Amino acid sequence: MAKASTSKKAPQKRSTTKKSQARPSDTLTAEQKLELFRWTLMTRKLEERLTNLYRQNKVVGGLYRSLGQEGETVAAAYALHKDDLVGPLIRNLGALLVRGYPARDIAMQYMARGGGPTQGKDLNVHFGDVHTHGVVPPISMLGDVVPVMVGIALAARMKGEKRVALTYIGDGGTSTGAFYEGMNLAAVWKLPVIVIAENNGYAYSTPTNRQMAVDSMVKKADGLGIFGITIDGNDILAVYDAVHEARERGLRDEGPSLIEVMTYRRKGHAEHDMQKYVPKGEIESWEKNDPIDRYIAELVKTGVATKEQLEAITQEVTTEIESEMEIALASPPPNPSITLESVYFDPPLAEDHLAPYRETS
Amino acid sequence: MSTVTYLEAIRDGLHEEMERDESVFLIGEDVATYGGAFGVTTGLKDSFGEERILDTPISEVGFTGAAIGAAMMGMRPVVEFQFLDFIACAFNIITNYAATTRYRTGNGVPMVMRGPMGGGVRGGPFHSQNPESFFFNTPGLKIVAPATAYDAKGLLKSSIRDNDPVIFLEHKYLYRRMKDDLPSGEILVPIGEGLVRKKGGDLSIITFGSMVHRSLEAADALEKEGIHAEVIDLRSLLPFDEALILESIKKTGKALIVHEATLTGGVGAEFAARISEKAFEYLDGPVTRVASLDTPVPYSPPLEDMFMPSTQIITNAARKLAHY
Numbered sequence: 001m002a003k004a005s006t007s008k009k010a011p012q013k014r015s016t017t018k019k020s021q022a023r024p025s026d027t028l029t030a031e032q033k034l035e036l037f038r039w040t041l042m043t044r045k046l047e048e049r050l051t052n053l054y055r056q057n058k059v060v061g062g063l064y065r066s067l068g069q070e071g072e073t074v075a076a077a078y079a080l081h082k083d084d085l086v087g088p089l090i091r092n093l094g095a096l097l098v099r100g101y102p103a104r105d106i107a108m109q110y111m112a113r114g115g116g117p118t119q120g121k122d123l124n125v126h127f128g129d130v131h132t133h134g135v136v137p138p139i140s141m142l143g144d145v146v147p148v149m150v151g152i153a154l155a156a157r158m159k160g161e162k163r164v165a166l167t168y169i170g171d172g173g174t175s176t177g178a179f180y181e182g183m184n185l186a187a188v189w190k191l192p193v194i195v196i197a198e199n200n201g202y203a204y205s206t207p208t209n210r211q212m213a214v215d216s217m218v219k220k221a222d223g224l225g226i227f228g229i230t231i232d233g234n235d236i237l238a239v240y241d242a243v244h245e246a247r248e249r250g251l252r253d254e255g256p257s258l259i260e261v262m263t264y265r266r267k268g269h270a271e272h273d274m275q276k277y278v279p280k281g282e283i284e285s286w287e288k289n290d291p292i293d294r295y296i297a298e299l300v301k302t303g304v305a306t307k308e309q310l311e312a313i314t315q316e317v318t319t320e321i322e323s324e325m326e327i328a329l330a331s332p333p334p335n336p337s338i339t340l341e342s343v344y345f346d347p348p349l350a351e352d353h354l355a356p357y358r359e360t361s
Numbered sequence: 362m363s364t365v366t367y368l369e370a371i372r373d374g375l376h377e378e379m380e381r382d383e384s385v386f387l388i389g390e391d392v393a394t395y396g397g398a399f400g401v402t403t404g405l406k407d408s409f410g411e412e413r414i415l416d417t418p419i420s421e422v423g424f425t426g427a428a429i430g431a432a433m434m435g436m437r438p439v440v441e442f443q444f445l446d447f448i449a450c451a452f453n454i455i456t457n458y459a460a461t462t463r464y465r466t467g468n469g470v471p472m473v474m475r476g477p478m479g480g481g482v483r484g485g486p487f488h489s490q491n492p493e494s495f496f497f498n499t500p501g502l503k504i505v506a507p508a509t510a511y512d513a514k515g516l517l518k519s520s521i522r523d524n525d526p527v528i529f530l531e532h533k534y535l536y537r538r539m540k541d542d543l544p545s546g547e548i549l550v551p552i553g554e555g556l557v558r559k560k561g562g563d564l565s566i567i568t569f570g571s572m573v574h575r576s577l578e579a580a581d582a583l584e585k586e587g588i589h590a591e592v593i594d595l596r597s598l599l600p601f602d603e604a605l606i607l608e609s610i611k612k613t614g615k616a617l618i619v620h621e622a623t624l625t626g627g628v629g630a631e632f633a634a635r636i637s638e639k640a641f642e643y644l645d646g647p648v649t650r651v652a653s654l655d656t657p658v659p660y661s662p663p664l665e666d667m668f669m670p671s672t673q674i675i676t677n678a679a680r681k682l683a684h685y
């Protein structure tokens with residue numbers, strides 16, 4: 001049996017894209033590059049604020065962070081066009097922001113408030129509307145969003161629409177049958193599905209090398225007969241480039257793409273997880289490879305913005321989150337009377353189940 | 362009027378709905394060129410092309426998930442499971458994704474999941490099951506089980522037009538054995554409505570699917586003994602026609618529930634509970650169930666015949682209850 005080496009040092013190499021070639025991100029305006037910064041930063045700041053709410057017992061369920069991998073989520077969502085569809089999972093809160101959901105929606109979801117998009121029926125990032133925001137609502141069962149995105153892309157093709165469908169999946173999620181079945185379907189039908197495979201070191205406590213026997217998820221793509229690439233997930237513009245290219249391939253009917261983004265989950269699976277299984281020094285080594293710090297350095301070096309301008313954006317983001325949280329905190333819990341609503345399009349079947357509840361109230 | 366089999370009625374229903382609504386499409390294994398394992402979809406590819414009749418890889422989770430995604434986008438997919446035993450492979454994505462999406466997000470996933478189920482054809486443990494109870498405890502799903510060609514067509518058309526996920530149970534034993542003269546023109550059978558197949562005042566036999574026919578045979582046999590059984594064909598299981606059941610029990614005072622799925626935890630247990638909750642004071646005998654034995658479905662004819670409720674067993678149970 002192979003020894004489980006758990007040490008994952010941050011990569012030295014910054015990007016796999018050759019610098020000499022023209023990159024899609026070269027055409028991004030300064031404004032767009034700052035927008036990318038803004039969403040990435042907002043993801044981090046919002047999650048930090050949610051952590052405070054969690055510690056104040058205002059969050060009803062668990063709290064999940066994407067600390068250290070906010071960049072890949074945001075860049076991938078940002079590389080999509082307005083008509084494209086995205087299926088974010090728990091570690092992709094940033095994609096919801098890019099898609100136009102306000103921070104308050106996510107906060108109300110976490111706090112189980114009546115004003116949240118699911119009115120307290122489901123939790124955290126489990127929401128979305130394909131019609132208004134191009135967001136596919138996920139479920140907890142890992143892998144299942146993949147075949148659903150395949151159906152999204154299939155429907156778009158049937159309607160003659162040029163749209164791609166992108167979802168994210170952790171290294172652990174790629175072990176599921178649903179992942180393979182969905183990707184195989186997309187491969188056979190050459191559908192424009194893009195999967196961001198987040199190699200972030202762990203699936204809950206299980207290291208990636210205990211999750212799969214391949215040393216690169218590109219080999220999974222090879223096995224499926226689809227395009228696969230491994231990139232530096234903490235290089236925001238590299239992720240943008242890879243998704244941009246995957247999108248174009250998809251729209252040329254060349255089929256799905258699997259983009260393995262090398263990144264790192266710096267927090268535990270959820271807030272309760274003390275990360276005792278993480279070797280000493282590993283988190284610290286990845287702190288030096290932080291996607292936001294790197295992007296700030298890049299923006300300053302390339303003259304897109306000054307440190308002062310970025311600081312001003314940071315202030316704006318912080319202020320916006322504060323006012324968003326005020327709105328979220330003012331939202332009352334849902335009225336129990338909605339419990340029976342919307343199980344079906346038709347009126348509730350179980351109206352008579354309510355009789356005993358009414359008698360006691 | 363034309364005489365069509367249960368199987369042809371399903372095919373005609375698919376054809377009509379695909380013609381009526383461009384968003385309806387069919388997805389499953391070997392459904393296009395081959396026309397499905399039982400030939401239900403024969404010829405549909407010629408009428409609608411491979412764009413709307415999709416052959417899939419063997420991946421029940423994959424194509425059921427794809428149907429969910431397409432339904433979110435406004436399509437109305439009809440998923441064929443080659444045998445309904447294989448719907449278990451997609452159990453998770455049906456119960457967790459398809460069934461919950463409207464409740465969680467306000468947007469539903471209109472889709473039909475259909476295929477051949479049931480025993481009596483010596484299919485063995487994996488090609489004979491009646492999976493309705495696996496899904497019966499999942500709010501958000503609907504389940505229908507036609508017993509006749511007329512209902513097969515009418516319920517299929519209603520299922521395709523329904524705004525929520527519907528599991529459509531086709532009994533393969535009935536595919537070519539059941540025939541009806543169907544009127545030309547639209548047939549729509551509302552989901553949730555049962556039907557009295559035979560009137561009687563001595564006891565109520567509550568059943569659906571293949572067991573409707575055995576129950577009717579039993580009722581005919583009992584008639585000669587002067588016992589008049591009322592036979593109710595539920596047609597829909599989720600939601601089921603509780604009002605029709607209660608109305609009949611209030612008249613007869615006796616309930617015999619018959620289904621082909623195995624006994625313990627079968628849908629009949631729910632019917633029995635509702636009867637005892639809501640018609641207790643009308644009952645003149647124990648609510649009784651006849652169902653298959655609690656075993657996997659055996660293959661060999663003498664074993665399967667022992668396993669499944671026969672007309673004789675239903676007759677015996679009904680007689681005993683009538684004399685109670």
Ligand SMILES: Cc1ncc(C[n+]2csc(CCOP(=O)(O)OP(=O)(O)O)c2C)c(N)n1
Pocket residue numbers: 091140141142143169170171172173174176198200202203204265269
């Ligand atoms: C099918 C399934 N099994 C188990 C779980 C419980 N679970 C939730 S997240 C998780 C780890 C996921 O790891 P990975 O896919 O690598 O994503 P990451 O958390 O690293 O972003 C597990 C086991 C689940 N949600 N779905």
